[in-house]
Amino acid sequence: MLINCSNHPSHLWSAGQKEAAEAYGSILDMPFPQVDPNLDPEGIRQLVRAYAEKIETLKTDAVFLAGEFTFVFMLADKLLKDGVRVLSACSRRETTETVRPDGTIEKNSVFVFERFREYAHYSAQEDEFSSPRRGSGASPARADHTV
Numbered sequence: 001m002l003i004n005c006s007n008h009p010s011h012l013w014s015a016g017q018k019e020a021a022e023a024y025g026s027i028l029d030m031p032f033p034q035v036d037p038n039l040d041p042e043g044i045r046q047l048v049r050a051y052a053e054k055i056e057t058l059k060t061d062a063v064f065l066a067g068e069f070t071f072v073f074m075l076a077d078k079l080l081k082d083g084v085r086v087l088s089a090c091s092r093r094e095t096t097e098t099v100r101p102d103g104t105i106e107k108n109s110v111f112v113f114e115r116f117r118e119y120a121h122y123s124a125q126e127d128e129f130s131s132p133r134r135g136s137g138a139s140p141a142r143a144d145h146t147v
Helices: 017-022 041-057 068-081
Strands: 001-005 027-029 062-065 087-097 105-118
Touching: 001 017, 001 041, 001 068, 017 027, 017 105, 041 068, 062 068
Parallel strands: 001 027, 001 062, 062 087
Antiparallel strands: 087 105
């Protein structure tokens, strides 16, 4: 089973996203909480504990998690530590811009689902660039990424 913990009910997903989700079994929608912007980290932790308990009770194969960033980060971290697979949706953005008669620009973006990607903990041991080889005189090759 895939738990959909987001503000995007699965009945509104594209056929491609539903098909990718069904690889994990049936889909169960779990509404994403309203996260009060005034919560401090301890308040977020309490909300995370409650959601993690609900999720783990359901013995799911994976959780699709999307929403307020600090809650998602903390819940994904907790679920991963507890051995639960956590997924994010990867989409391609198709954007069009239209110049209106008054000179303002209207921008329209459509997000096209491509795949799910699993969350993983960052591990410096797996980072080939974390400790350059000394004395080799060569720098490791790096991919050209713009940040």
